[in-house]
Amino acid sequence: MTDATVTVSRSAARAARDLRILVGRLRRRFLEQSDSRELTPSQQSLVSRLSKADSSASDLATAERVRPQAVAATLNILEERGLIERRPDPADRRRQLVSLSDAGREFHEGRRRAGDEWLATVMQEKFSEDERRIVLEALTLLERLGQE
Template identity: 55%
Template sequence: MSDSVEAISPSAARAAREVRVVFSRLRRRLREIGGAHDLTPSQTAVLSRLLKDGAATASGLAAAEGVRPQSMAATLAVLEERGLIRRDPDPQDGRRQLVTPSDAGREWVEGSRQARDEWLSRALQDRCTEEERETVLRAFAVLDRIVQ
């Protein structure tokens, strides 16, 4: 950390607060739209990771998600109970199991993603002008730069 501490401008503090509040609302709304109320954020994250990254062991998923193996075991038990994942023997090591999304899990993630994309596209189309949509795109370019 630097020896000199610069004061945060009021506009930076206000922008930070507004971004946080709006993103929280948007995240909640997208969860409602996508049917994520059926699953916890952790369960959704694991299912999405499996779809994106492919088969994984429970310990690999725990490490990737930054949780204890016991927590991952509980998450996977719920996903398996709901038929959203399946476990198969690892062809490299029969003592381990590989977790993959089931067809139902794949459909759930894809359906949820499509519902959220459709809702947000429709909301931007119906509630914003073309100029406002361009402003949103420019603002997200700035936010993306901040998080890089």
């Protein structure tokens, strides 16, 4: 929606701003709760993508919307840390597929688990059952934002 003639209501503008701020805060808190091994956000993003499926460097660059050279440099660091492995693509021997190593998978799962446990504990302590139901209803609405 880059059309300059679209008028955004005050409530939509406030909700967008407040949600953006909250997501940033929650992201920082998740990172505080987990062992990041001092990975940069771009390194963490590639680890997260690779946890879902193996990929080529060029596909990762496209998904991350960065130059292939940037992904190559990031992958080199992840490989040095033992978090990824590369192997020839069986469908095209000229390409390499990148996957998480066992250590990379363990690292990603540990971070995810630590974040989930922290958030569940905080929600249990700070929200009543009714409030948690409201959060779940709001998440159903917010899920539509990710479907575009």
